[in-house]
Amino acid sequence: MPDLGLEVLLKGKNMIRLIGGLGVALRISLISVLVSIPLGILLGALMNWKNPITKAILRVYLEFIRIMPQMVLLFLVYFGSTRAFGWELSGETASIIVFILWGTAEMSDLVRGALSSIPKHQYESSEALGLSKVQTYWYIIIPQTLRRLIPLSINLITRMIKTTSLILMIGVVEVLKVAQQIIEANRMSSPNAAFGIYLAVFLLYFLACWPISLLAKYLEKRWK
Amino acid sequence: MNWEFIMKYLPLYEKAAVLTVRIGVMGVVIAIIVGLICAAIQYYKIPVLKHIVGIYIELSRNTPLLVQLFFIYYGLPKIGIRTQADICGVAGLAFLGGSYMAEAFRSGLEAIEPIQAESAMSLGMNRYQMMRYVILPQAMSISIPAFIANVIFLLKETSVFSAISLMDLMFTAKDLIGMYYKTTESLFLLVVFYLIILLPVSIVGSILERRLRYAGFGA
Numbered sequence: 001m002p003d004l005g006l007e008v009l010l011k012g013k014n015m016i017r018l019i020g021g022l023g024v025a026l027r028i029s030l031i032s033v034l035v036s037i038p039l040g041i042l043l044g045a046l047m048n049w050k051n052p053i054t055k056a057i058l059r060v061y062l063e064f065i066r067i068m069p070q071m072v073l074l075f076l077v078y079f080g081s082t083r084a085f086g087w088e089l090s091g092e093t094a095s096i097i098v099f100i101l102w103g104t105a106e107m108s109d110l111v112r113g114a115l116s117s118i119p120k121h122q123y124e125s126s127e128a129l130g131l132s133k134v135q136t137y138w139y140i141i142i143p144q145t146l147r148r149l150i151p152l153s154i155n156l157i158t159r160m161i162k163t164t165s166l167i168l169m170i171g172v173v174e175v176l177k178v179a180q181q182i183i184e185a186n187r188m189s190s191p192n193a194a195f196g197i198y199l200a201v202f203l204l205y206f207l208a209c210w211p212i213s214l215l216a217k218y219l220e221k222r223w224k
Numbered sequence: 225m226n227w228e229f230i231m232k233y234l235p236l237y238e239k240a241a242v243l244t245v246r247i248g249v250m251g252v253v254i255a256i257i258v259g260l261i262c263a264a265i266q267y268y269k270i271p272v273l274k275h276i277v278g279i280y281i282e283l284s285r286n287t288p289l290l291v292q293l294f295f296i297y298y299g300l301p302k303i304g305i306r307t308q309a310d311i312c313g314v315a316g317l318a319f320l321g322g323s324y325m326a327e328a329f330r331s332g333l334e335a336i337e338p339i340q341a342e343s344a345m346s347l348g349m350n351r352y353q354m355m356r357y358v359i360l361p362q363a364m365s366i367s368i369p370a371f372i373a374n375v376i377f378l379l380k381e382t383s384v385f386s387a388i389s390l391m392d393l394m395f396t397a398k399d400l401i402g403m404y405y406k407t408t409e410s411l412f413l414l415v416v417f418y419l420i421i422l423l424p425v426s427i428v429g430s431i432l433e434r435r436l437r438y439a440g441f442g443a
Contacts, residue, residue, distance in 0.1 A: 004302060067376070067422050068415065069383035071394055076411055083407040158286065165288035166384065169394075176294060183298075195302035198295040202287055209286035 005196015008186045015200075017182065021175035022204050025164035028092065028172075032099030033157050039100070040107020047112045058108075065105040070163050073098045078170040091172040099160060106156055114148040115141070147223040154216040158209040165205070175201050229409050233400060240396040241417045247310055247390070248382045248421075251317025252375055258318055259325025266326070267333050277326070284323040290384045292316050297388040313385045317378055324374045332367030333359065365436045372429035379422060393417050 009015055047058055065073065078094040081087070089097075118141055126136040168176045179197045186193050262277045284292070293316040297309065307315070336359055344354040386395035397414040401407050 063426075067380075067426055068418060069380040069394075071383035072414060072418055075394070075397065075414065079401055079407050080411045162286075162288040165290040168290070169384075169387065176291065179294075192302040195299040198291070198299040202291050202295050205287045205291055206283060210282060213282075213286055 003190040003192060003196075005190065005193040005199070008182060008190050008193040009196055009200055011186075014182050017178050018175060018197075018200060018204065021173065021178035022208060024092075024172070024174045025161060025167070026208065028095055028099065028167065028174075029157065029160040029164050032096055032103050033160055035100045036103030036107050037153060039104040041111050043104060043108035044111025044115065047108060048115050062105045062108060065101055066109065070098065070102055071166050071169065073102060074166060074170050077101075091167060091170045094170060095164070095167040095172060099163070102163075103156065103160060106159075107153065110149060110152045110156070111145075114145045114152070117148060118144055151216045151220040151223070154212060154219065158212045158216075161209055161212075162205065175204060225412065226406060226409055229404070229406050230413060233396075233410075233413065236396055236400075237393065237413050237417050240391055240393045241421060243310075243390065244382050244385070244392045245421060247313045247317070247385065247392070248379045250314045251382070252321060252378050254314065254318035255321025255325050255374075255378060258322030259327075259329055262322060262326035263329035263333060266330055281323040281326055284320055285327070289316055289320045289381045290387055292319055293384065293388050309385075309388050309390050312388055313382070313390055317381065320381065321374065321378045324377065325371070328367050328370035328374055329363070331370065332363035332365075335366045336362050368436050369433050372425075372433065376422060376425055376429065379425065383418075 009018075043058060043062070046054060047062075049055065068076075074095060077098050078089060078091065082089050082094075122140055122144070123136060126140045131139065164174065165176060167174055179201050183194050183197050262281065265273045265277050293312060296307075296316055296319075297312045300306075340358055340362065341354060344358040349357070382392065383394050385392045386398060389395070393414055397410045400410040404410075
């Protein structure tokens with residue numbers, strides 16, 4: 001039976017290198033999530049503002065970002081912006097910028113959805129009870145919005161982690177790139193290693209995302 | 225902006241767009257079929273199969289399409305399963321989309337209160353009539369928003385196909401940037417073509433969604 005990659009995987013530091021590659025992906029998505037959640041909340045709240053001009057501008061920006069494939073956004077920032085403005089961006093910086101832009105757009109849409117899912121009578125009832133605007137938001141609206149929002153934003157983290165697989169295409173060394181290097185280095189001794197190595201990458205991504213999805217699902221059920 | 229360059233390479237993009245749409249549509253259609261089958265298995269709680277479907281859904285939802293494609297395209301041939309790149313693309317999209325579609329359909333079916341089925345039964349409907357006239361119409365209007373979001377999501381995901389050397393829009397843009405260094409023009413065409421593909425779907429989707437909201441019961 002020819003080696004399908006298990007031997008290569010256990011040889012030297014290969015497994016550790018793969019996990020390190022996943023670490024790069026996780027780091028990029030963590031930074032982007034931490035920045036895009038507050039920004040997204042801000043934009044989402046602004047979207048509920050009644051000013052038609054800010055609303056229109058925000059809407060165009062958000063729709064554009066959300067409708068473009070993330071890969072196109074990566075290309076626009078990595079190749080397009082560097083060419084147009086003449087600055088230099090490393091692949092990693094470019095991907096963090098893209099993930100923040102994209103994450104902010106997605107997050108603000110979640111916030112908008114959560115806010116508009118609060119029935120109008122909640123506002124009216126609290127006004128009838130004599131609560132001020134600040135009190136209405138602090139005691140009535142925000143707690144209810146958060147319950148809907150937290151599971152959705154946790155899901156956004158897994159989406160972000162999955163999307164980091166794309167940064168291979170702008171030359172960032174992450175899990176898939178490391179896998180390619182390992183396969184290439186062992187091409188002679190085990191030509192069939194691609195099967196096992198890519199299976200390992202598949203499982204690594206699964207192990208990174210699955211617990212987070214389970215947590216989101218659990219919270220969603222609990223707070224229904 | 226060099227319009228001559230744009231006109232010259234427009235046909236190349238058109239060809240790539242056709243490929244993107246063809247693989248995208250095929251993948252989405254198969255994903256819908258897979259999703260329907262999986263949702264039915266989970267709804268009727270068919271033993272054994274229901275666990276297999278559960279594992280499949282978790283595996284496919286928690287891994288990126290690019291990794292799935294690499295495994296199908298570079299990994300599987302090593303154990304003797306060899307396919308062409310475009311079939312790999314369709315298979316990958318169907319594998320990923322099947323679980324998303326299944327979840328969309330399942331959440332629609334689960335949102336229908338048992339009282340609906342019980343009432344249908346007490347009116348003397350048989351199982352088929354109950355599904356056809358009571359459960360499905362309501363479940364469908366609940367599933368539609370998630371369904372449309374999934375279609376757009378899957379069409380967007382086709383952008384990773386260039387990684388398994390399919391000559392799609394991404395591939396064409398990258399190629400032209402590499403060959404002629406006409407970054408602005410290449411990227412401009414890329415954005416325009418993706419807008420042409422995705423904008424109509426998104427607009428039709430939001431119209432459908434608005435119309436179906438009226439069809440909701442008790443909402």
